[in-house]
Amino acid sequence: xxxxxxxxxxxxxxxxxxxxxxxxxxxxxxxxxxxxxxxxxxxxxxxxxxxxxxxxxxxxxxxxxxxxxxxxxxxxxxxxxxxxxxxxxxxxxxxxxxxxxxxxxxxxxxxxxxxxxxxxxxxxx
Numbered sequence: 001x002x003x004x005x006x007x008x009x010x011x012x013x014x015x016x017x018x019x020x021x022x023x024x025x026x027x028x029x030x031x032x033x034x035x036x037x038x039x040x041x042x043x044x045x046x047x048x049x050x051x052x053x054x055x056x057x058x059x060x061x062x063x064x065x066x067x068x069x070x071x072x073x074x075x076x077x078x079x080x081x082x083x084x085x086x087x088x089x090x091x092x093x094x095x096x097x098x099x100x101x102x103x104x105x106x107x108x109x110x111x112x113x114x115x116x117x118x119x120x121x122x123x124x125x
Contacts, residue, residue, distance in 0.1 A: 013109060020047040022112040023105065027051065030077050030108070031058070034069060052101055059104070060097035074100075079107050 013019045024040035024047070031038050038054050040047075062070035074084070087099050 013113060017042065017047055019109070019112055019116070020051065022116075023109045024051050026108045026111055027055070027105070031055075031073065033076060034073055048105070052105060055104060056097050056101040059100045063097055063100070070100075074104070077104055077107050078111075079103055 021040070021042055024038070024042070028038045028040065036058055038051075038058075040051060040054070043050060059070065062073065074081075083103060084100065087103060088096065091099050
């Protein structure tokens, strides 16, 4: 059995603090590998937005100052280049940082949800 998550399904997890906390932990770990500190308060009412607001300026800075490093971060997170290209084609290029931030958080959230899904499947076996 495979797990394929669509954006609409991922949105249901935006208000689940435990999932967003795990997503924040994963994001913190991935960005820390490149020397970037992300601090997450874990406030339930705005957890996802807080994470987005922290990442967006960092990603914008990488776009403007160190695009190669940004690509390395995206590679580590496992963001496919074709996903970025498709999103850019379908959105306003002036919102590049917000688009990349959204893609990064979606990918990190997918990792967490997938990991939890398979952990749950193993427990049932």
